[in-house]
Amino acid sequence: xxxxxxxxxxxxxxxxxxxxxxxxxxxxxxxxxxxxxxxxxxxxxxxxxxxxxxxxxxxxxxxxxxxxxxxxxxxxxxxxxxxxxxxxxxxxxxxxxxxxxxxxxxxxxxxxxxxxxxxxxxxxxxxxxxxxxxxxxxxxxxxxxxxxxxxxxxxxxxxxxxxxxxxxxxxxxxxxxxxxxxxxxxxxxxxxxxxxxxxxxxxxxxxxxxxxxxxxxxxxxxxxxxxxxxxxxxxxxxxxxxxxxxxxxxxxxxxxxxxxxxxxxxxxxxxxxxxxxxxxxxxxxxxxxxxxxxxxxxxxx
Numbered sequence: 001x002x003x004x005x006x007x008x009x010x011x012x013x014x015x016x017x018x019x020x021x022x023x024x025x026x027x028x029x030x031x032x033x034x035x036x037x038x039x040x041x042x043x044x045x046x047x048x049x050x051x052x053x054x055x056x057x058x059x060x061x062x063x064x065x066x067x068x069x070x071x072x073x074x075x076x077x078x079x080x081x082x083x084x085x086x087x088x089x090x091x092x093x094x095x096x097x098x099x100x101x102x103x104x105x106x107x108x109x110x111x112x113x114x115x116x117x118x119x120x121x122x123x124x125x126x127x128x129x130x131x132x133x134x135x136x137x138x139x140x141x142x143x144x145x146x147x148x149x150x151x152x153x154x155x156x157x158x159x160x161x162x163x164x165x166x167x168x169x170x171x172x173x174x175x176x177x178x179x180x181x182x183x184x185x186x187x188x189x190x191x192x193x194x195x196x197x198x199x200x201x202x203x204x205x206x207x208x209x210x211x212x213x214x215x216x217x218x219x220x221x222x223x224x225x226x227x228x229x230x231x232x233x234x235x236x237x238x239x240x241x242x243x244x245x246x247x248x249x250x251x252x253x254x255x256x257x258x259x260x261x262x263x264x265x266x267x268x269x270x271x272x273x274x275x276x277x278x279x280x281x282x283x284x285x286x287x288x289x290x291x292x293x294x295x296x297x298x299x300x301x
Contacts, residue, residue: 041063097247106129148165159190201221
C-alpha cells in the first residue's frame with residue numbers, strides 16, 4: 001500500500017492535468033508539490049575547473065527526513081508554499097522552518113543575486129514573461145534568496161519547470177568554505193510517479209571586485225520528494241497553525257521592501273548572529289509589527 005499510494009495519486013493528477021487549459025495545468029502542477037513527503041537530499045561535486053592545486057572538493061552531502069509543504073496562499077496568479085522540515089525521533093519531533101517558494105504568473109519584477117548579500121532589482125519586459133511563472137525562493141527568515149522566470153512544460157506525460165539563476169551559497173557550503181560567493185543554479189522541478197524531484201546543476205563561481213567571474217567547480221543536486229500520508233506531518237501542521245500569524249507579518253514587511261523596487265544589500269550578522277537567528281528568537285516572544293520591522297531594517301544597509 002505504501003508504494004501504491006503515490007503511484008495512484010500521480011495517475012489521477014496526470015489524468016486531471018491532461019484535460020485542463022495551460023494556465024490550469026500550470027497551477028495544478030505547482031500545487032501538486034504541497035503535502036507530506038519523505039525527502040532525500042543528495043549533493044555531489046562533479047567537475048573541477050580551477051587549476052589551483054590546493055583546491056579541495058566539498059564532501060558529498062546526503063541527508064533526509066520528513067517535510068511538510070504548506071499551501072499558504074492560492075490566488076489565480078500567485079501561489080505561496082512554505083516548507084517545514086521535521087527532524088528528530090517520532091516521540092520528540094522538532095520543526096525547522098525551511099525554504100519558501102512563491103510562484104507568480106507573468107511577473108516582471110525580479111531580484112537577481114549579485115554576490116556578497118546583494119540583490120539587484122531588474123524589471124523584465126512584459127513580452128518576455130507572457131505565459132511564464134516566476135519562482136521566488138526565500139531564506140528560512142523570508143529574506144530573498146534567488147528568483148527566475150520560465151514556462152511550465154507539459155509534454156509526453158512530463159510536467160516540469162526549469163530555469164538558471166545566480167544564488168547565495170547554501171548552508172551546507174557557506175558553513176565550510178569561503179572561496180566562492182555565487183552559486184549559479186539550474187533548477188528543474190518535475191512531477192513524478194512518486195511525488196516530485198528538485199533536480200539541480202550548479203556552478204560554484206568566484207565573482208571578484210572587478211566583476212570577473214571564475215567557475216571553480218560544478219555540483220549535482222538531486223532531491224527527491226516521495227509522497228506519504230499527510231497525517232505523518234501532523235507535527236508540522238500544528239507548528240504552522242501556531243506560528244502562521246508571526247510569519248505572515250514577516251512576509252508583509254519584506255513585501256513592503258520589495259515594492260520599493262530598489263537594490264537590496266544586507267549585513268551578514270548583528271551581535272555575531274545572522275538574521276534568521278534573530279527572527280527565530282522573536283517568533284517565540286511577544287512580537288509586534290514594529291519589532292519585526294525594526295529587526296529586518298537593522299540588517300538592510
